[in-house]
Amino acid sequence: MSIEPFDLNGRDRRNGAKLAVEHLSKSFGSGTSAVQALAPLDLSVRTGDFLCVVGPSGCGKTTLLNIVGGFERPTSGRALIDDRPITKPGRERGVVFQQGALFNWMSVVENVAFGPRSCGVPAEKARQHARELLEMVGLAGFAHRYPYELSGGMQQRVGIARALANDPEILLMDEPFAALDQQTRELLQEEIRGIWRRTGKTILWITHSIEEALFLATHIVVMTARPGRVKAAFRSRFSESPDPLIAATPEFTAAKRQIVELLRSESQRAQSLEATV
Amino acid sequence: MAQSKALEQPIEALDETTLELRAGRRDRWLTSLTFLVLFSIWVALTGSGLWEPLIKPIFLPSPVAVFEAFQNLLEGGYQGRSLGYHVGISFYRFATAFSFCILVGVPLGLLLGMSRPIRAVIEPPIEAIRPVPKLALLPLFLIWFGIGNLSKIVVIAAPVFPIIVISAMQAVRSVSQKKIQAAQALGAGTLTVFRRVVLPASLPGIFTGIRVSLSIGVTMLVGAELTATSEGIAWMALTAAEYLSTDIVLVGVLIMAIMGYTLDRIVRALEARLVHWSGKD
Ligand SMILES: Nc1ncnc2c1ncn2[C@@H]1O[C@H](COP(=O)(O)OP(=O)(O)OP(=O)(O)O)[C@@H](O)[C@H]1O
Ligand SMILES: [Mg+2]
Numbered sequence: 001m002s003i004e005p006f007d008l009n010g011r012d013r014r015n016g017a018k019l020a021v022e023h024l025s026k027s028f029g030s031g032t033s034a035v036q037a038l039a040p041l042d043l044s045v046r047t048g049d050f051l052c053v054v055g056p057s058g059c060g061k062t063t064l065l066n067i068v069g070g071f072e073r074p075t076s077g078r079a080l081i082d083d084r085p086i087t088k089p090g091r092e093r094g095v096v097f098q099q100g101a102l103f104n105w106m107s108v109v110e111n112v113a114f115g116p117r118s119c120g121v122p123a124e125k126a127r128q129h130a131r132e133l134l135e136m137v138g139l140a141g142f143a144h145r146y147p148y149e150l151s152g153g154m155q156q157r158v159g160i161a162r163a164l165a166n167d168p169e170i171l172l173m174d175e176p177f178a179a180l181d182q183q184t185r186e187l188l189q190e191e192i193r194g195i196w197r198r199t200g201k202t203i204l205w206i207t208h209s210i211e212e213a214l215f216l217a218t219h220i221v222v223m224t225a226r227p228g229r230v231k232a233a234f235r236s237r238f239s240e241s242p243d244p245l246i247a248a249t250p251e252f253t254a255a256k257r258q259i260v261e262l263l264r265s266e267s268q269r270a271q272s273l274e275a276t277v
Numbered sequence: 278m279a280q281s282k283a284l285e286q287p288i289e290a291l292d293e294t295t296l297e298l299r300a301g302r303r304d305r306w307l308t309s310l311t312f313l314v315l316f317s318i319w320v321a322l323t324g325s326g327l328w329e330p331l332i333k334p335i336f337l338p339s340p341v342a343v344f345e346a347f348q349n350l351l352e353g354g355y356q357g358r359s360l361g362y363h364v365g366i367s368f369y370r371f372a373t374a375f376s377f378c379i380l381v382g383v384p385l386g387l388l389l390g391m392s393r394p395i396r397a398v399i400e401p402p403i404e405a406i407r408p409v410p411k412l413a414l415l416p417l418f419l420i421w422f423g424i425g426n427l428s429k430i431v432v433i434a435a436p437v438f439p440i441i442v443i444s445a446m447q448a449v450r451s452v453s454q455k456k457i458q459a460a461q462a463l464g465a466g467t468l469t470v471f472r473r474v475v476l477p478a479s480l481p482g483i484f485t486g487i488r489v490s491l492s493i494g495v496t497m498l499v500g501a502e503l504t505a506t507s508e509g510i511a512w513m514a515l516t517a518a519e520y521l522s523t524d525i526v527l528v529g530v531l532i533m534a535i536m537g538y539t540l541d542r543i544v545r546a547l548e549a550r551l552v553h554w555s556g557k558d
Contacts, residue, residue: 071458091464101459104554105477114473115463148557166463 055223390449444486
């Protein structure tokens with residue numbers, strides 16, 4: 001078991017891709033103060049893929065996700081869902097934010113029911129569905145609490161349940177576990193893997209953690225320093241392993257080293273870049 | 278006794294709520310102590326008929342004298358009107374001005390927060406008149422709105438209105454972009470985003486604006502009843518001061534203080550109920 005280099009943009013992948021990113025670039029500001037966050041970047045994600053994006057801080061990962069989410073417009077190029085250009089947020093793309101995106105004036109069950117209710121499902125039915133999802137993420141007893149009464153890990157579970165409530169085709173996650181402690185993170189990684197296996201959802205996952213990427217992903221994209229491009233892409237099979245201690249195997253360590261080295265050279269470049277700005 | 282009882286209880290019984298209740302009881306006790314000390318100083322300085330006053334009653338009458346003045350006012354009224362009437366008319370002026378400010382100012386502020394073009398049209402004039410001392414406009418209001426209640430209501434509303442509008446606008450503008458995006462990604466349209474995200478998320482800011490302007494409104498009551506009226510609790514205190522009836526002045530001042538305090542408590546209680554989640558992100 002290992003990771004192998006992979007051409008994300010092969011013709012066979014392009015055709016029928018769930019999510020395609022074509023020559024996407026993004027600059028902020030204008031004139032001399034312009035910052036190019038994304039260089040022209042190409043990606044394609046097929047249905048059922050669990051694609052993890054790793055890259056140095058500031059390389060444009062969040063920007064990429066914001067464009068795919070429909071929250072921001074690209075400067076050039078385009079992002080497509082099922083061959084339709086993305087222009088605004090939509091319910092077929094569920095988003096889980098890092099933190100602070102729950103509606104703290106609503107109880108947990110209302111948070112989860114928000115999506116279906118916004119899409120016209122009657123309130124009671126939406127709540128019933130929300131309670132089932134809360135049970136799935138282990139929060140059945142907390143339906144009527146408010147988000148501020150929950151721990152960080154529980155809040156992230158609510159965020160995941162809320163995104164799942166609309167039954168989206170693709171889940172977009174921007175470092176959803178970054179603010180959590182190691183144990184909670186590992187627990188939630190297990191859970192998200194279970195959810196992914198059961199539901200077969202397509203997932204675009206941004207992370208700082210190489211282990212997390214190796215543990216979860218079917219595909220890993222390593223980005224360059226700003227402006228972000230694809231530096232390398234890998235097919236990973238560690239996530240298929242039933243072994244919960246897969247991270248302790250020498251193959252896993254070797255794969256990790258391979259990606260660490262790619263990232264290290266980029267991080268150094270990123271630092272020298274920041275110094276000149 | 279209370280302590281031994283607490284010790285008998287299992288540890289779990291000392292949960293968050295119980296601890297909070299105890300802390301609350303202690304706080305209230307300390308607060309009462311403050312008032313008790315202040316009151317004692319008042320009694321000591323004025324003698325209250327027990328000893329020679331250290332301060333002449335004309336500057337600070339004793340609590341006993343103030344209470345007697347209050348009783349006299351209750352029985353005989355003031356200048357041909359009952360005390361209740363004076364309080365009532367002042368409250369009417371204040372409440373009308375404030376209700377108008379909330380009913381019109383909050384929706385206007387929300388609208389300003391939501392729409393950039395509307396903001397460009399309406400915000401600059403509001404910002405321009407905000408620093409003008411509203412009391413200076415009183416003569417003008419008297420000419421425009423007559424010597425009846427309307428001019429008084431306008432004087433009270435004048436400083437309150439911009440505060441409420443601007444605070445509602447700021448509240449809308451500072452709603453977390455992330456929460457709005459989250460709602461949009463969940464399929465919410467503009468109306469749902471406004472009703473279920475922007476509006477509730479703005480409530481804490483709106484409440485802050487209301488609380489801040491509450492004391493300003495009570496202050497403006499004094500300005501409003503300064504001239505061109507012969508009724509109202511502030512007017513009573515102002516005219517009594519001309520005759521050096523300090524006891525009546527104090528009754529008026531205390532009634533206004535209690536009014537301001539009570540209103541503040543009511544708003545705070547509402548706030549604690551409606552926006553209990555505020556600031557806990
Ligand atoms: N709204 C904005 N205005 C101006 N510059 C921005 C804006 N958003 C992002 N940037 C810039 O674009 C670059 C990429 O930002 P982005 O947030 O996408 O990085 P990231 O890869 O998510 O970083 P991190 O790993 O630290 O979260 C950064 O240099 C950032 O300063
Ligand atoms: Mg980021």
